[in-house]
Amino acid sequence: MSAQHGQWVDLPKQLYVTDAICNCDFCGQRISRRYLAVSEQGRTFRFCNENCVRLWHEYWLPRYGAKLGIKASGATN
Numbered sequence: 001m002s003a004q005h006g007q008w009v010d011l012p013k014q015l016y017v018t019d020a021i022c023n024c025d026f027c028g029q030r031i032s033r034r035y036l037a038v039s040e041q042g043r044t045f046r047f048c049n050e051n052c053v054r055l056w057h058e059y060w061l062p063r064y065g066a067k068l069g070i071k072a073s074g075a076t077n
Contacts, residue, residue: 006038006053009046024048026056041070 011021011034021032025045035046038053040061047053062072 005050006036006047008034009037010034022046024052026052026060043068043070 011032013033021030022035023030024035024047026047029048031046031048035048036050036053038045038047038056045056047056057072061070065072
């Protein structure tokens with residue numbers, strides 16, 4: 001994983017707030033309490049846990065990151 005491990009961000013805990021729920025940018029799982037915010041080349045991504053961040057960096061980013069205009073760190077292509 002890159003040197004940036006991210007930072008946990010707590011979502012608002014107000015009752016009946018519908019925009020306080022988001023989804024993991026990797027697996028799509030619904031996040032209702034807190035998410036792991038990772039900044040990569042000027043963009044911020046939200047993850048549900050450290051495993052999603054690891055898989056995103058090791059698998060998804062090297063293969064599909066170019067479609068988003070993001071280069072994987074240490075990529076040789």
